[in-house]
Amino acid sequence: MTLPAEPNLVGCMTVVETILLAVRMMGWRGEKRGLSAEEAHQVAQLANAVHNIPGLIQRWHRCDESWIRSVLADFDEEWRYTDKPGSLLPTYLKALSSAEARVPE
Numbered sequence: 001m002t003l004p005a006e007p008n009l010v011g012c013m014t015v016v017e018t019i020l021l022a023v024r025m026m027g028w029r030g031e032k033r034g035l036s037a038e039e040a041h042q043v044a045q046l047a048n049a050v051h052n053i054p055g056l057i058q059r060w061h062r063c064d065e066s067w068i069r070s071v072l073a074d075f076d077e078e079w080r081y082t083d084k085p086g087s088l089l090p091t092y093l094k095a096l097s098s099a100e101a102r103v104p105e
């Protein structure tokens with residue numbers, strides 16, 4: 001098993017955390033009033049955006065990071081998240097950049 005460098009691992013795990021928090025909040029809202037078809041679709045799309053990340057982390061040497069970025073960007077575009085808090089690609093890139101700044105040269 002080849003794990004990613006720390007910045008990539010931090011970026012991936014931050015996205016996983018962001019998505020799980022979004023799904024949890026949608027679930028709690030749905031518990032009170034149910035989920036609309038659109039909200040259910042969004043939950044499915046969030047799961048779609050994240051479900052491959054754990055496996056890719058374990059096989060990073062074969063991972064196409066540009067594919068991860070494109071999946072995250074596709075979600076943001078579909079749900080008009082691009083400039084909102086919780087948008088996936090900016091969350092990944094910010095966590096990656098922050099972690100890279102902490103790695104000693």
